[in-house]
Amino acid sequence: MPQFEELDVWRRACRLSVALYKQFADCREYAFKDQVTRSGLSVASNIAEGFERESRAELNRFLRISKGSCGELRTQLFIGVEVGLVPRSEGLKLVDEALQISKMLSGLIKHQQKITCSLFCLCSSFSSFILSLWFYWEIVQR
Template identity: 55%
Template sequence: MSFETLHVWKKACNLSCELYQHFANCRDLGFKDQITRSGLSIPSNIAEGFERGSVKEKRKFLFYARGSAAELRTQILIGCQVGFVEPSLAEKWSAELFYIKKMINTLIQQCGD
């Protein structure tokens, strides 16, 4: 199976693109860099895991992707508190991340122990 066919990879890519577009004019370069990197890390780790040679490595990179999703959720919540992200958008992105995390968990379970 190719990572490009995965619904979770496509959703994570779309979210990453939304982040880049939303923060294109953000003057806080540290925050902008951190939030776009964590968003980019989710689909990147999914892709890397699916291109690795073993189930163990695939699973490891799926855990990385899940960790990046938690990191991004944290940054979205902080971004909302400091006024970089509107509450309705933070809620939308958080819901997307919840769904993405569930899909990653399913992929991890499919890899077995």
């Protein structure tokens, strides 16, 4: 399995988080600023945490959390644009980047599910093979 630092989605999520911190550096709505920057930070952080857990189930769980954070961030940015905390053009660029990252996460989640399913099928097939050998051995022994 690759390291999370090798993933384009993680790199883009990091760049998005940096862009959010820069965009909101002078924002005086501190609660809003804190929430937006935390949501952005959560996207990249959960990708990293999932990969470091060394379990496919945990990886899938954290990728879903990361995707959820993308949705949360897009919502906050839309609201920020509507109330005038973010210039419309800049806000829509950030929303679009969060949407692209969310799509990349969807692809990664689907890929991980296929791997998990393949491993399960392989294990099931191997178990069936061993069971068949055991039955064959029992019949031969009689």
